[in-house]
Amino acid sequence: MFSFIDSSKIFSITSKAPKYVFFIFIIVLFIGLIEALVLSPKDYIQSHSVRIMYVHVPSAWISVGIFSIIGILSFGSIIFKNKNFSIISKSLAPSGLVFNIIALVTGSIWGKPTWGTWWAWDSRITSMAILCLFYLIYVLAWRIIEDKNRANQVTSLIAILGLINIPIIKFSVEWWSTLHQPSSIKLLEDSTIHSSMLIPLILMTAAFALFSLLIFLMKYNTEMIKIKNKGLDRL
Amino acid sequence: MMQEILLMEGYGSYVWSAFSFTLISFVILYAIVKFQYVKEKKRFNAKFQKLTYNEKELAKGQPTYREVLSNIASSKI
Numbered sequence: 001m002f003s004f005i006d007s008s009k010i011f012s013i014t015s016k017a018p019k020y021v022f023f024i025f026i027i028v029l030f031i032g033l034i035e036a037l038v039l040s041p042k043d044y045i046q047s048h049s050v051r052i053m054y055v056h057v058p059s060a061w062i063s064v065g066i067f068s069i070i071g072i073l074s075f076g077s078i079i080f081k082n083k084n085f086s087i088i089s090k091s092l093a094p095s096g097l098v099f100n101i102i103a104l105v106t107g108s109i110w111g112k113p114t115w116g117t118w119w120a121w122d123s124r125i126t127s128m129a130i131l132c133l134f135y136l137i138y139v140l141a142w143r144i145i146e147d148k149n150r151a152n153q154v155t156s157l158i159a160i161l162g163l164i165n166i167p168i169i170k171f172s173v174e175w176w177s178t179l180h181q182p183s184s185i186k187l188l189e190d191s192t193i194h195s196s197m198l199i200p201l202i203l204m205t206a207a208f209a210l211f212s213l214l215i216f217l218m219k220y221n222t223e224m225i226k227i228k229n230k231g232l233d234r235l
Numbered sequence: 236m237m238q239e240i241l242l243m244e245g246y247g248s249y250v251w252s253a254f255s256f257t258l259i260s261f262v263i264l265y266a267i268v269k270f271q272y273v274k275e276k277k278r279f280n281a282k283f284q285k286l287t288y289n290e291k292e293l294a295k296g297q298p299t300y301r302e303v304l305s306n307i308a309s310s311k312i
Contacts, residue, residue: 048243055257106253
């Protein structure tokens with residue numbers, strides 16, 4: 001099963017893709033920044049501080065999305081014993097961790113003018129901080145554990161455990177009374193955000209997604225070369 | 236106009252620090268991953284050069300090695 005996930009085929013794509021992804025990322029980021037910082041209107045309550053949303057929200061979405069993918073791939077890695085799943089998961093983790101830190105820091109900066117505090121033990125913030133801990137443990141486990149099979153087992157377990165936190169992050173604003181407002185953008189219903197703010201948000205999300213793809217590709221290539229490096233010793 | 240964009244009615248320091256933190260994080264992450272990538276490529280190249288003719292031919296016969304070798308020769312990122 002999953003014979004189509006042939007490492008040489010994947011590597012032939014991932015080795016060529018970064019330069020194109022980098023080029024598209026720069027263009028989308030440039031347009032996104034112009035929209036977010038200059039063209040989008042200020043909010044009638046939050047004034048210009050609302051612009052922080054354009055870095056805070058996409059970062060949070062992407063960090064949660066990446067961890068969900070890592071968790072699902074970890075299941076796959078354990079069930080189907082496919083090594084590529086663990087290499088993909090390992091390569092996704094650094095950008096997920098950085099986006100999580102960005103979400104926490106920019107959220108803290110946004111909190112000061114909006115709520116009057118840099119930090120609050122609000123359920124959404126706390127669950128995002130817990131996700132950050134899971135990311136840290138995940139990345140550190142890959143670094144600390146020497147035996148790669150053991151590292152794969154431990155990190156898969158961490159990712160699967162961390163998956164429990166994902167619905168808590170998503171529904172924390174509905175389950176508990178929090179400082180965070182409920183979601184303004186819904187996939188199955190009409191969004192309550194105006195298009196003048198939705199467009200820069202989508203552009204910045206696309207730029208951030210492209211950046212995480214770029215980092216993933218570079219990291220995946222590094223991991224593949226590392227494996228082949230070890231293989232050279234056995235020739 | 237420029238002053239308005241910079242000050243943002245007193246919210247400029249919050250907005251610009253949030254955007255700066257994000258972009259600096261991007262640059263640092265990119266630099267670290269790029270450094271690891273280049274280091275691993277150099278290590279591979281050095282090891283490959285030390286192989287005997289037969290070992291090199293054996294390696295070239297495997298698809299992933301071919302991809303790694305062509306990647307080392309062509310990639311600029």
